Amino acid sequence: MKSHTTTTQAYDGDDARWQAVQARDAGADGHFVYAVRTTGVYCRPSASARLPRRENVEFFGSAAAAEAAGYRPSRRAHGDRTAAAAGRAALVAQACRQIEASETRPDLDALAARAGMSPFHFHRVFKSETGLTPKAYATAYRARKLREELNAAGGSVTDAIYDAGFNASSRFYETSERLLGMRASEYRAGGVGAVIRFAVGQCSLGAILVAQSQRGICAILLGDDPDRLVRELQDQFPKAELIGGDGGFERLVAEVVGFVEAPAVGLNLPLDVRGTAFQQRVWQALREIPLGARASYAEIAERIGAPKAVRAVAQACAANRIAVAIPCHRVVRRDGDISGYRWGVERKRELLRRETQA
DSSP states (O other): OOOOOHHHHOOOSHHHHHHHTTTGGGGGTTEEEEEETTTTEEEEEEOOOOOOGGGGGGEEEHHHHHHTEEEEEEEEHHHHHHHHHHEEEEHHHOOOOOOOOHHHHHHHHHHHHHTTSOOHHHHHEEEEESSSOHHHHHHHHHHHHHOOOOOOSSSSSSHHHTTTTOHHHHHHHHHHHHHHOOHHHHTTTTTTTTTTEEEEETTTTTTEEEOSSSEEEEEEEEEHHHHHHHHHHHHHHHSSSEEOOHHHHHHHHHHHHHHHGGGGGOOOOOOOOOEEEEEEEEHHHTTTTTTTOOHHHHHHHHHTTTTTTTHHHHHHHHOOBBBBTTTTGGETTTTTTOOTTOOOOOHHHHHHHHHOOO
């Protein structure tokens, strides 16, 4: 019997995929879909529709990827996909509840067995539905639960650690800064004990605030009102010790301003990136967009392996607090139109113009 990996590899190339379509190979269903440029629809490999001309066909790894490229399902594919998608969503929801209810993280084999899938296939389906791997989902859930426990009145930090599902405090402290961005005691106190240096300057786009924690740049904010930017920083770290930057720190602000004015000079600063596991994957994908290039929200979703999570990608872009260094301004709509931007569409348009000319 062929393994799932071997079967998947059999459909890796476009030539092999076209042969599967010509043969109406049902074994290829679930591994890819083909789309027809002249009709604007996509089908599964075994579809009984009349075969199109090869030059009018392109292939996608999933139905979601085909839809992100602007294709619609064929009538038969739509009916099949709707029923199948509902079944997959129910199984993944069940797995999510199992992860949340378990005192220790269930292993992949156990989750897959309960869903009636192979571990490989379950891992792929889970990531497609949620945008996260099962392991990342479990980590993100525990981090959220930990934040809720730490924010709740009463109880000790140790109680919160155990209530959040960490069966050993030593295991938690190994990952606490990655989960919370600071020590648990600091988080519970609203950032007390954290020292954040900041300075406000001016650039051609208006006021700019740059803030740096012990770990790196934690905020680059743009706006019209310098005082409002400072209040936004205070809201983000309500009990941290905020210290106005000295002359040395202002040189760092000048470096950021220089990058805003002339993007070709580049910017290489350590970042203190704080967000959910999904947000961090999106932000990393944004940092990989080359200077002068653009990507759609759908393309970013595809790159991080979550083609259905286009709306979640847009939300992660909106949640970014480190302007220009994490270039969410390089993400546009599928048609190339410049959509919303946390710091104003006109600033986004101007940043893109400068990068195109760099």
